[in-house]
Amino acid sequence: MMQEELQERINSSKAQICVVGLGQVGLPVALSFCNVGFVVRGLDVDKDHIELLKNGKSPFEEPILEEMLIKSRKEERFFPTLDQNAIAESDVIIVCVPTPISKEIKPDLSLLKNACDTISRFELKNKLIVIESSIPPKTFESMILPSLSGDKTTNIFASYVPERLSPGQAFEEINTTPRVIGARDQKSRDVTYDLYKKIIKADIFKTSPIVAETCKLVENTFRDVNIALANEIAMICERYDIDVLEIQKICNSHPRVNLLTPGPGVGGPCLPKDPYLLLNPQDSEQIDSKIISNARKINDYMPSHVFHLIENTLKEQNKEIKNSTITILGTAYKGNVSDTRYSPSEKIASLLLETCSNVKINDPHSKISFGAKYEENISKAIKNSDVVVILTDHDEYKNINLQEMKKDMNDDPILIDTRRIFDKEIAENVGFTYVSIGYNNKGIKNNYSLLK
Numbered sequence: 001m002m003q004e005e006l007q008e009r010i011n012s013s014k015a016q017i018c019v020v021g022l023g024q025v026g027l028p029v030a031l032s033f034c035n036v037g038f039v040v041r042g043l044d045v046d047k048d049h050i051e052l053l054k055n056g057k058s059p060f061e062e063p064i065l066e067e068m069l070i071k072s073r074k075e076e077r078f079f080p081t082l083d084q085n086a087i088a089e090s091d092v093i094i095v096c097v098p099t100p101i102s103k104e105i106k107p108d109l110s111l112l113k114n115a116c117d118t119i120s121r122f123e124l125k126n127k128l129i130v131i132e133s134s135i136p137p138k139t140f141e142s143m144i145l146p147s148l149s150g151d152k153t154t155n156i157f158a159s160y161v162p163e164r165l166s167p168g169q170a171f172e173e174i175n176t177t178p179r180v181i182g183a184r185d186q187k188s189r190d191v192t193y194d195l196y197k198k199i200i201k202a203d204i205f206k207t208s209p210i211v212a213e214t215c216k217l218v219e220n221t222f223r224d225v226n227i228a229l230a231n232e233i234a235m236i237c238e239r240y241d242i243d244v245l246e247i248q249k250i251c252n253s254h255p256r257v258n259l260l261t262p263g264p265g266v267g268g269p270c271l272p273k274d275p276y277l278l279l280n281p282q283d284s285e286q287i288d289s290k291i292i293s294n295a296r297k298i299n300d301y302m303p304s305h306v307f308h309l310i311e312n313t314l315k316e317q318n319k320e321i322k323n324s325t326i327t328i329l330g331t332a333y334k335g336n337v338s339d340t341r342y343s344p345s346e347k348i349a350s351l352l353l354e355t356c357s358n359v360k361i362n363d364p365h366s367k368i369s370f371g372a373k374y375e376e377n378i379s380k381a382i383k384n385s386d387v388v389v390i391l392t393d394h395d396e397y398k399n400i401n402l403q404e405m406k407k408d409m410n411d412d413p414i415l416i417d418t419r420r421i422f423d424k425e426i427a428e429n430v431g432f433t434y435v436s437i438g439y440n441n442k443g444i445k446n447n448y449s450l451l452k
C-alpha cells in the first residue's frame with residue numbers, strides 16, 4: 001500500500017488502528033477514533049485491565065469515558081486485546097505507554113522500548129507508527145526509529161505526536177486543543193495530519209520530532225516552574241502574615257502578571273517528571289538548569305511544609321502529633337479525578353505515619369490508603385479527629401457542612417485547608433482553628449528555608 005492508499009483509507013475512516021497502552025491517554029485516544037468511525041484494536045499487557053474494558057467497565061474515572069466505551073463495544077468498533085497480532089492487522093499503530101522516571105530520577109524508557117521492540121517484530125511496511133508518550137528530546141530519532149525496524153525504517157511512516165490532554169477533560173481536550181506533529185519526513189507528516197484532523201478541531205502544527213518532543217516538555221516545565229513560584233510566594237506571605245490569594249487577586253489585575261494558585265505539592269502523571277525528561281536528552285549528558293531544578297525542589301518540599309503546618313498548629317494547642325488523630329481528605333492529585341500518581345498526599349501521609357498511629361484517610365474517588373486507615377465514609381473519617389487536612393478539592397469535600405464536622409470532631413478542632421475550599425472567617429466562627437498555605441496563620445511557625 002502506497003502513501004495515497006493509506007491516506008485514502010484514513011480519510012474514509014477505513015484504516016484499522018491499533019492503540020498500544022490503554023491508560024489515561026491511550027483509552028480516550030482509542031475511543032476518540034472509534035467515535036469518528038474507525039475500528040480500533042486496543043493492545044495492553046494488563047490482563048485485568050483488558051477484561052474490564054471488554055465488559056464495558058472503565059478502569060479509572062473520566063467523564064463520558066464509560067458511555068463512549070459501551071457505545072464503541074456495542075457498535076463493534078473497539079476491541080481490547082492482549083494479542084499482539086493486533087499490530088499486524090492494523091494500518092496505523094499509536095503508542096501511549098508510560099515513560100516514568102527511575103528512582104535515580106532518570107527517564108525510564110524501558111516500557112516504551114519494549115513496546116517498540118514488540119511492534120518491530122511485525123511487518124511494518126507502509127504502516128503509520130505514531131508515538132504519543134512524552135519522551136526526552138532526541139528519543140524519536142535515536143531510539144524509536146532504530147528500534148522500530150533498523151534499516152527498514154525507510155518503508156514506514158512515523159511521527160511523534162505528543163498528547164496534551166488533562167485527565168478529567170480528556171475527550172474535550174483531545175478534540176479542542178491544538179496539536180503538534182513531529183514527523184520523520186514529508187510523507188509521514190501528510191499521513192499523520194490526515195489522521196489527526198479526523199479527531200482534532202483545532203490547529204495542528206507541523207515540525208520536526210525534536211521540536212515536538214521539546215514543546216511537550218517545555219509546556220509542563222512552564223507549569224511546574226510557575227506553580228513553584230506561587231508556592232514560594234505563598235510561604236513568603238506566611239512570614240508576612242498576609243493572604244497569598246489577596247496578593248494573587250491584586251497582582252493578576254496587572255495585564256502582564258498571572259500568579260498561579262499555591263497548593264500542597266505537585267502530583268499527577270506528568271508535571272513531576274516531565275521537567276526531568278527535558279533535562280535528560282536521549283544518549284547525551286544531563287543538562288544543568290537552576291530554575292527548573294529548584295522549582296522541582298520547591299514543589300517536592302510542599303508536603304513537608306504541610307506536615308510542619310500540622311505539627312506547629314498542634315504545638316500551639318500544646319498537643320503532639322503522636323497523640324493526635326489526624327484525618328486526610330483526598331489522595332488523588334487533583335479534584336474530581338481518581339489518579340493518585342505522585343500525589344502529595346502520599347508524602348504527607350508517610351510523614352504523619354512516622355510519628356502518629358492514628359491517621360485516617362478518605363477519598364471518594366480512590367481506595368488507595370498510602371498506609372493510613374482507609375475510611376470510605378467522609379463522616380466516619382472525620383469522627384473523633386483532632387485535625388482534618390484537606391489535600392484534594394473534590395466536590396464532595398466542598399459540600400461538607402462545617403457545623404456537622406465540628407460536632408463530629410474532638411474539642412478544639414483544627415482544619416488544615418490546603419486547597420482553600422472553606423472561608424477562614426466562617427470556619428473560625430464555627431469554632432475551628434483554620435490554617436492554610438500562604439495565609440495569615442496567626443503566628444503558626446513556618447519552617448521554610450529551602451534555599452539557605
Ligand SMILES: NC(=O)c1ccc[n+]([C@@H]2O[C@H](COP(=O)([O-])OP(=O)(O)OC[C@H]3O[C@@H](n4cnc5c(N)ncnc54)[C@H](O)[C@@H]3O)[C@@H](O)[C@H]2O)c1
Nearest residue numbers: 021022023024025044045046097098099115133134163269
Ligand atoms: N495521563 C496524562 O494526563 C498524560 C497527558 C499527556 C501525556 N501523557 C504521557 O502519555 C504516556 C502514557 O501515560 P498514561 O498516563 O496514559 O499511562 P498509564 O499508566 O495510565 O497507562 C499506560 C498503559 O500502558 C500499558 N502498557 C505498558 N507497557 C505496555 C506494552 N509494552 N504494550 C502494551 N501496553 C503497555 C499499561 O498496562 C497501561 O495500561 C506517558 O508518556 C505520559 O507521560 C500522559
